[in-house]
Amino acid sequence: MDAFQHLNNTVYIRYIEDGRIDLLEKLGMSDDMKATNIGPVLASIQCDYLAPVTYPDTLIVFSNAKQTGPKKVEFEHKIWSKQQNCLVAQGTGMGVYYDFKQGKSCVIPDIMSAKLTTLNTL
Secondary structure (H helix, E strand, C coil): CCCCCCHHHHHHHHHHHHHHHHHHHHHHHHHHHHHCCEEEEEEEEEEECCCCCCCCCCCCEEEEEEEECCCCEEEEEEEECCCCEEEEEEEEEEEEEEECCEEECCCCCCCEEEEEEHHHHC
């Protein structure tokens, strides 16, 4: 809570980050990253605040990702308030695939590209 007795704007970004990390885990990207030293790094993040959140509340973060280029992944996030029964924030992020050994961006591996495609056809 902040001085105005609602969830501080920076906390929404933290929840979006949690959603992104959870999605990457479910797609197996973190395991792939450990094995190959290749994975997405966050290049940008943006959040639109739609309604204030006050205590007590339960928030649900919905996250999705899609490949938007040979090296880029776009993340979409929605934060839902159970108490208010509405969307309270939505955001986007851009990830760039990165080769940590070579220290530069790289093409998304075919296996991850296929997982991202499958994610958006469900």
